[in-house]
Amino acid sequence: xxxxxFEGAMWxxxxxxxxxxxxxxxGAVVLFVxxxxxxxxxxxxxFDTIVTxxxxxxxxxxxxxxxxxxxxxxxxxxxxxxxxxxIYELFISPIKHIQEMQDEQRVLTITSLxxxxxxxxxxxxxxxxxxxxQRVLHTEYNGALEMLYFALAVAAxxxxxxxxxxxxxxxxxx
Numbered sequence: 001x002x003x004x005x006f007e008g009a010m011w012x013x014x015x016x017x018x019x020x021x022x023x024x025x026x027g028a029v030v031l032f033v034x035x036x037x038x039x040x041x042x043x044x045x046x047f048d049t050i051v052t053x054x055x056x057x058x059x060x061x062x063x064x065x066x067x068x069x070x071x072x073x074x075x076x077x078x079x080x081x082x083x084x085x086x087i088y089e090l091f092i093s094p095i096k097h098i099q100e101m102q103d104e105q106r107v108l109t110i111t112s113l114x115x116x117x118x119x120x121x122x123x124x125x126x127x128x129x130x131x132x133x134q135r136v137l138h139t140e141y142n143g144a145l146e147m148l149y150f151a152l153a154v155a156a157x158x159x160x161x162x163x164x165x166x167x168x169x170x171x172x173x174x
Contacts, residue, residue: 015092017087028080038066038073039067042070064137065137082110089111090110
């Protein structure tokens with residue numbers, strides 16, 4: 001009798017995950033709104049600069065950096081969405097709307113903790129790549145050695161992304 005009550009309470013405790021789901025979704029919404037506001041600010045800055053015929057010293061770098069920063073926030077928001085959907089499906093219930101979709105539309109379907117981890121890891125790697133390129137925009141290079149380091153960093157990122165893409169393709173074939 002005591003075992004049955006304890007196991008029932010333990011099983012129902014999985015609903016605590018709903019806190020992570022709800023706040024994950026809230027975090028995603030906040031990040032989507034902030035990133036959209038950042039894009040609006042960049043667009044306004046570009047428009048004002050063009051209308052006034054001004055041309056600040058780092059105009060292009062500032063525009064690209066602002067947009068890349070917004071893309072970075074959008075990607076982090078996607079991580080929050082994937083996390084929220086995945087945790088909900090793993091601990092609470094499969095999402096019926098996702099099950100009704102065709103296979104190629106099921107981006108957010110999560111069937112295991114490892115699959116959730118892999119999807120989040122891939123998006124986090126993309127966040128890091130985008131963040132790297134945002135920082136590179138404002139870096140000054142003072143010699144051939146620094147340019148070589150930059151080229152090596154880009155090559156390392158490219159190789160890493162290539163293999164990250166291969167891992168996903170290998171799993172899909174199975």
